[in-house]
Amino acid sequence: MTVPTPFWRSVETLNNYVYLVPEAAKHYASVGLKGSWMGYFASRAAPLGAASPELVVATFHGFAPHLVHRALPDAWGFASPEAVLGARLELATRVLGRAVTGEQVAPLADALTSIIEGLDLAGKPLAAAHASLEEPVDDLERFWLANAVLREFRGDCHIAVLLTHGLNGVDANVLNVAAGRTFPQQQALRGWSDDEWATGQDRLRERGWLDADGAITPAGTDARNELEDATDRACVGGMSAEAMAQATEITDDMRDVARALRASLKVPPAAPAR
Template sequence: MNRAREMWKVLEPFHAITYFSPETRKATDALGLKGGWMSYFGCRAAPLGPVGPEIVAAVFYNFHPAVVARSLPDAWTYAAPAQLLDARLTAVDHAVRRLFADTVFERAAEIGRHAAELAPVAGRPIAAANAALEWPTEPHLVLWQATTILRESRGDGHVAALVAAGLSPCQALVTISAAGGPSKEVFQLNRRWSDEEWAAASDDLRSRGLLDADGALTDTGRAQRQQVEDTTDALADQGWRALGDDLSRELHDVVRPFSAELMSAGLIPADNPMAMRWD
């Protein structure tokens, strides 16, 4: 088993409750934020403080800078980051209680927090910002915060792997789509790169021998894409090695039913921009 990848696959849906449940949008609407994008960027960036769009576009990496700039810094004029941190946690609380009434989360929360406290944060700004937050007390919220730290630690490492591979934000999306990931349409809808920008990114990849004339990955392109994924897994596995095989497996097994239910219920779309697939 590729431990780091399997752990991401199992933990990501529980974290993603914050993106796909209606409770989050309801909470940010109540604070005066305008629309889904402002809700998303405000809530996810809130651990970083009232930062500007340039920083958020840099660390989130694959969003078009213009779509970030339409939400930030305006979001901070409606709600301070601390208010949005409270709002997202309250929203997750309500969503989990609705989706998993009477479910026991104590063991998952205990191991999840231990794993999150071992997750590497050096050179990982979003993970470090989330790890600096106070822990909630309710077990289901402890588990959610743990999955958030763990996925952001992995994501920050993934950005480092993309930068090392010389893949721009748009090129990262082009290559993962060409490798069988989410469709161009899903990425353009959710990351907002235009047809012209997508084409320019593809042309540059062709000039480097990574894409062929039909937009498919060449052997060199597949090798580079695989290297990105392998590096991402290797960087993420630092924390799982520290946790150990037994606790990693136990966390996998206790969280998997929750994530399976979320995926089978359709809370998270099958073709989603996180490249999350379930089988």
């Protein structure tokens, strides 16, 4: 048994908007954070506590270390992790509430919470940190936080797969851009220098995954597809049969909520400005 890809895509959409909507920087400024990157790193890392930049580099994987060090640990001098978590949940439910009501997502919140109970969180630090947070009472909050646990669960699995295949943060980003799976501007958005990016391209050429012009090769396409398949297998390996069955059962409803959220946003989410 596997979990349908549209389930994971919906989880990703419903998680990411809270970090990428245009009003995020202003919202986190209300609790003292300075700049969109500080808001991003602090709000996503806050379940870990006052995380060091080294810990965030390790658990986020794809960001240039200097970018993280610009935001952390300074963020914790402006706002506590608890204050940041409260701000994140407030923003998440405010934006989600433009698309759905708590009553509409309450059954999905129940299902997602049940799915989480069937996860093996060993080796999945961001998912475990999110799962350790106190469950809210409000249905929109319950839905978003449970969804966030599952997003970080798959993200933790994906990082494990990337590392198993010998891909560091810059290499993974280079491959994603070449495969058309992310923003063409990903190098700048993730903070990698031209030299770092070029070195990553060289390493992928040595594997035969990029050609001389930096375009992805058939072998590179196959490798990138295998990374996704391996991530799915890693997720399945950490889910009970009941959790997988529940995820499959609610896939269509999750997709409907994700579509409603996208339709409610006046502008598409964008990566934080540097």
